[in-house]
Amino acid sequence: MERPRRDLLAGACHPDDDRLAPAVDVEAARRADGVVAAATGEDLARAGLNPIPVLRDYRAPDGSSMKVPPRWPLARQFVRHIGEPVAAVVATSQQAAHDAAEAIAFEVEELAPVIGLEGAGKDFPLVWPNAGTNAVVARRLGDQAAVDNAFAQAAHIAELSVTNQRLSAAPLEPRSVLAMPDGGSDRIVLYTASQNPTAVHEALTKHVFNWCGDRLRILVPDIGGGFGMKGYLYPEDAIAIYFAEYLHRPVRWTASRSDEFAGSAHARDQLTDGALALDREGRILALRVKSRTNLGAYPTPAGPLIATTLGSKVITNVYDIPCVDIEAQGLLTHTQPTAPYRGAGRPEAIFLIERLMDKAAAQIGIDRIELRRRNLISPRQMPYRTPTGEVYDSGGFEAVLDRALHESDWTGFEVRRAESAMKGRLRGQGFAMFVEWTGAHAYTENVDISIRADGTIEVVSATQPMG
16 A cells, blocks of 8 residues: 655645645556555545544633544545645555556645744634634643732742754654454454554544444554554554455555655644742742644644643642643644654653753852752652642652762763863763653553463553553
8 A cells, every 4th residue: 555655735724625625536546557446535535434533522722622624544625734645555566556656646726834833823824714723722720820929029030932843753663554354254453553552443443434343453563663653543544444345355554764754743843931930049939831832734632632731740840839820732733743752741841840940040040959959849748739730649859869969970070071171072961850650541451360270370461562
């Protein structure tokens, strides 16, 4: 299975969807040597396939349910980002599929796109006119009045803006899908490199195909590296299933490196403004944060969660911060959807608070380690509830701080820097603390434990290594 190798510029939507429907002609591809089948988004829609769901109900800035454009397995009417598939070809060889994909005729009217967060915030052009805005999800938490009062009385205020740039995960093992009929039944077996087969199964059966659950079986072998990028349903999974059922034969697709870069989820892409209010002794009085996260053209199931929630769970870190005022928004743009990657919102939050601690120390004229020490949550405060509602059941943060300083030979840095300078090299020194939770409440899995007659214990779980 192959999709056309074309860099297609996403464009802003027009309310009159039918007027700007793109023209996709796969007839030449169907006649090409080695081709078994080809399809467009309209073909899949006629076969009954539905858009890929977000699965969660997120809140828009006005409190209503989040409004987002439908993400069809193959684009219909609009192509909203480079890498969005518009047609698919099944052939007896990879080269035949490549050649046939190049024969597909595609015409699109290019419209003005919104690429970065700066343009998206102005709400023009609109990625999805039905939403009325590009800021489709938002959350505010904390005590605004208390924070305003703390800042009004603060002796010191440290402010900065940070950018967490967009990135693309690049696992050595690209995504791969194999869909095949299960014997003489109407069931399809899907082998897919997924970190979250339960959610993928739900999205495919309950939404995309509207099947009963036992009509699809998902098997996940060793997926290699995942890093969060392989955590949700991709169009290729649904397309492979469609062709396997339509042709009554196995259908396989494996991403190229270019496919992964252009078609897989990206991550981060966040702009954040932060400010700390401190008293004369350098003790934190309040934290104010305003962040904007690029969701891409289509929110993934966890994209809005990263934008509005996950960072706020750890943003106060190991510090005793009395009150916070946090505004978070997720915005649509004509770029690849963003999804979890290596920490999913928490590294961005920690980066902000630790940069603020360094800047506050420099402004006040106090050692950055001493400023952190003065504001650490002490063991006597446990269990400790943060101003965002998280509960720390334990934590000896000062002991960890001291151990880190000792093991890193923190005070010996100037000697090491001088030695590096003599060799014509530069050496820097940075410090950050990080708190993270364990466990989650996203999905439920079954775990079967069997004790055998020979004394061995077998544990069967739906989880697997994922890089």
